[in-house]
Amino acid sequence: MNTGLRALSTMTFRTTFARRSCLPVRLAQRQVATQPLFETQKVKYWKQLKEEQGGDYKNRTVSTSQLLTALRDLQSYRSLTPNKSTFPDYRAGLRAVFLLAGSDPAARPTLTVGDLENVLSTENGVSWRVIHDILKYGLVPQLEELTEEMRATVAFNRVHAIGNIYAKTFAKNGARTFEDLINSTGDEYGKKVSKAQKLALKYHHEMEIMIPRQEVDKFDMLIKDALNKADPTIKYEIMGSYRRGEETSSDIDMVVWHDSLKRRDPDAKVRKGNPAPDSIMGRVLNAMFSAGLFSSDKMFATGEKKVWGLSRLPGDPKALHRQVDVRLCPTESLPYMLLGNTGDNDLMRFLRYKAEEKDLLLNEYGMGQRVSISNQVHFKPGTEIIVQTEKEIFDKLELPYLEPHQRSYKVWKNILPRY
DNA sequence: TCGACAGCGCATATTG
DNA sequence: CAATATGCGC
DNA sequence: GTCGA
Numbered sequence: 175m176n177t178g179l180r181a182l183s184t185m186t187f188r189t190t191f192a193r194r195s196c197l198p199v200r201l202a203q204r205q206v207a208t209q210p211l212f213e214t215q216k217v218k219y220w221k222q223l224k225e226e227q228g229g230d231y232k233n234r235t236v237s238t239s240q241l242l243t244a245l246r247d248l249q250s251y252r253s254l255t256p257n258k259s260t261f262p263d264y265r266a267g268l269r270a271v272f273l274l275a276g277s278d279p280a281a282r283p284t285l286t287v288g289d290l291e292n293v294l295s296t297e298n299g300v301s302w303r304v305i306h307d308i309l310k311y312g313l314v315p316q317l318e319e320l321t322e323e324m325r326a327t328v329a330f331n332r333v334h335a336i337g338n339i340y341a342k343t344f345a346k347n348g349a350r351t352f353e354d355l356i357n358s359t360g361d362e363y364g365k366k367v368s369k370a371q372k373l374a375l376k377y378h379h380e381m382e383i384m385i386p387r388q389e390v391d392k393f394d395m396l397i398k399d400a401l402n403k404a405d406p407t408i409k410y411e412i413m414g415s416y417r418r419g420e421e422t423s424s425d426i427d428m429v430v431w432h433d434s435l436k437r438r439d440p441d442a443k444v445r446k447g448n449p450a451p452d453s454i455m456g457r458v459l460n461a462m463f464s465a466g467l468f469s470s471d472k473m474f475a476t477g478e479k480k481v482w483g484l485s486r487l488p489g490d491p492k493a494l495h496r497q498v499d500v501r502l503c504p505t506e507s508l509p510y511m512l513l514g515n516t517g518d519n520d521l522m523r524f525l526r527y528k529a530e531e532k533d534l535l536l537n538e539y540g541m542g543q544r545v546s547i548s549n550q551v552h553f554k555p556g557t558e559i560i561v562q563t564e565k566e567i568f569d570k571l572e573l574p575y576l577e578p579h580q581r582s583y584k585v586w587k588n589i590l591p592r593y
Numbered sequence: 594t595c596g597a598c599a600g601c602g603c604a605t606a607t608t609g
Numbered sequence: 610c611a612a613t614a615t616g617c618g619c
Numbered sequence: 620g621t622c623g624a
Contacts, residue, residue, distance in 0.1 A: 335604095337617055368605065370617090427619090446604095474618095475603045482603090482618090499619080501602095515619090526599095537599080550600090597622085600619100607614070 219303040220296040223287070226310060232288035236308050239279035242271050244304050244314045246382075250331045251320070254338055267301030270294035276422050278383040326350045334374035334381055334497075335474065340365060352378065370474045377472075377484055380494040384422040392487055393426055393498070396467060401430075404461035408432050408454065413515040419579040425497035426485070427515055430458050431505050438504045438539055442478075449478045455502050468498070478502070507539045509564045514538035520583030521576075524590060528571045534559075541567065 227234050249264045270293040275282035287305070294301055307314045320328065323345045330349070331341035347364035349355050352375045355367045367375075374381065394412055401408050411417070414427035432454045449456040455478050462468040466488035472495070473483035481500040487493040503511040514522060515538065529536035535544045535551055540560075542553030561567055568575040573593050576586065583590070 335617065339616065366605085370604070477603055480602050480619095501619095538601095594624105596624090598620100602619095603617090605615085607612100609610100609612075 216297040216299045217302075219299055219306045223302065223306040223309060226306075227287070232286060232291065234287045234309055235284040236287075236290075236305060237279070238271065238275050238281075238283055238285050240308055241285065241305065242268075242275075242277070242279055244308065244317060245271065245301070246332055247317055247328050248304065248314075250328045251317075251324070254324075254327060254331060254341070262300035264301055264304070266298045267294060267304060270301070272384070276384040276386075277424075322350065330355070332382075333371070333378050335368065335370040336374070340371070352376075373472060373474065373484065377495045381484075381497060383494060384424060385426065385496050387416065387421045387423070389487065389496075390416045390423055390426060393467075393485070393496070396465060396488070397428070397462070400461045400465035400467060401458065404464070405457050408458060408461075410458075411512065413512060414517065417512075417516045417578045418518065418581050425499060428498065428500045429503045429508070429511050429515065430454065430500060431503045431508055433505060435502070435504045437506050448476050449481075453478055455479065455481060455500075458500060458502075462500075506560060509561050509567060510536075510540050511538050513564045513567055516578050516581055518582055518584075521581050521586070524583055524587075525567075525571060525573070528573060528593070532571070534570075536567075536571075541570065 224231050245264045245267045248262075249268065252261045252263065255261045270290060271285070273293045274285055274289055287309075290305060296302065304314055307316075317325070317328075326345040326349060327341045329352075330336045330344055331338060333352075336344070343364035344355060344367070347362070349358070349363040355363065356372050356375050358367050360366060390412065394416075397410065397412075401410055408430060409432065410428055410430040412426060412428050414425070415423045416426065435454060449459060451457070451460060459468065459476060459481055462485075463470065467485050468481075468483050472485075473481070475482050479502045483498060484495040485498040486495050501511070501515075513525075526536050529541060530544070533544055534541050535553055540553065540558045542559060543557035544551050545554040546552075559570060561570070565575045573590065580586070
């Protein structure tokens with residue numbers, strides 16, 4: 175799901191907050207929405223659309239799936255481009271469509287220009303160009319002009335576990351369709367297609383569709399039941415956008431913990447293959463298998479500390495395959511893990527920056543005094559701050575506590591920078 | 594001028 | 610065979 | 620893009 179919602183949130187940081195030290199400057203800039211200097215350039219395609227479609231232009235409709243596919247392809251193409259900073263970014267357009275229809279075109283098969291105007295700034299020239307082109311030509315010339323090989327690369331790159339390198343290699347060696355890759359037996363397309371890649375290719379369509387909150391609620395109940403039956407001393411929580419109270423999620427991000435695992439062992443040996451059946455993760459995995467929530471042929475990875483695979487609500491043949499990530503966390507790190515993985519991303523950037531101001535390093539395992547060893551920042555031994563709750567982390571950073579439902583940097587950006 | 598921009602867990606490829 | 614490197618996602 | 624190595 176390289177160009178899905180999750181990619182959106184991680185890429186926001188990469189491009190906007192890439193340098194920690196410039197964060198406060200950027201924050202200040204974001205608070206004051208300055209008027210664009212070259213409005214005529216920016217709104218060019220929106221204006222063009224308006225003129226070409228006439229007075230009734232607000233009622234013109236575009237196919238949600240066509241617009242979504244075009245924007246996702248363009249964003250995928252962007253990620254394949256070496257110099258991204260000079261290549262347009264379609265995240266704003268994608269966000270607008272997600273806001274109206276989620277990532278599932280079936281939820282709202284067509285969108286009117288009026289709908290889109292409500293959620294997409296007319297200044298977003300590149301996204302309006304795509305809408306304009308679809309209305310005028312029925313297609314997006316920029317994508318049609320790509321070579322057959324590049325179109326395949328773009329499509330492959332949208333698939334989970336197929337990044338730039340694999341996408342390029344497969345297409346360069348003649349692969350053109352998902353079926354080509356699913357049916358390949360060796361390295362006839364330059365590299366062997368991995369198990370995880372074949373799985374993602376098979377369920378690619380389902381994996382691009384967002385999960386409604388009510389469905390995550392059902393997973394939550396079933397997981398709770400399954401783990402409780404297997405071992406009531408194993409605890410778990412769903413993090414991510416679900417914990418923030420959002421109505422849709424791109425995946426289900428779980429943390430599990432157990433009193434017997436208090437500390438992270440930095441030099442724990444890496445076991446090959448499945449986790450030992452009697453280990454914490456082994457028991458979790460077996461509980462998930464027994465409940466029909468995981469299936470051994472639909473796993474991306476199964477390790478002692480991290481398990482991810484596809485899951486669907488048992489007993490419903492129409493239920494879609496959803497990505498479920500399970501992470502094992504030592505109890506000492508739990509508040510940090512919950513905070514870090516509940517997000518949102520921009521809020522976490524802000525918290526890390528506040529930590530840095532106090533010469534602290536904050537990550538999903540803990541917080542402690544910073545010490546640089548050969549270009550890498552670590553915790554100074556013995557300075558790690560042990561906390562029992564997330565609130566204590568906010569306290570240490572001298573910030574007001576935000577409940578999970580309030581953890582949106584966008585909402586709080588005008589308040590938080592004062593602290 | 595040039596590379597990093599978090600760093601870790603997992604699967605898999607490559608090297609010794 | 611084991612150790613190390615690479616690609617990927619988060 | 621922007622910093623330090």
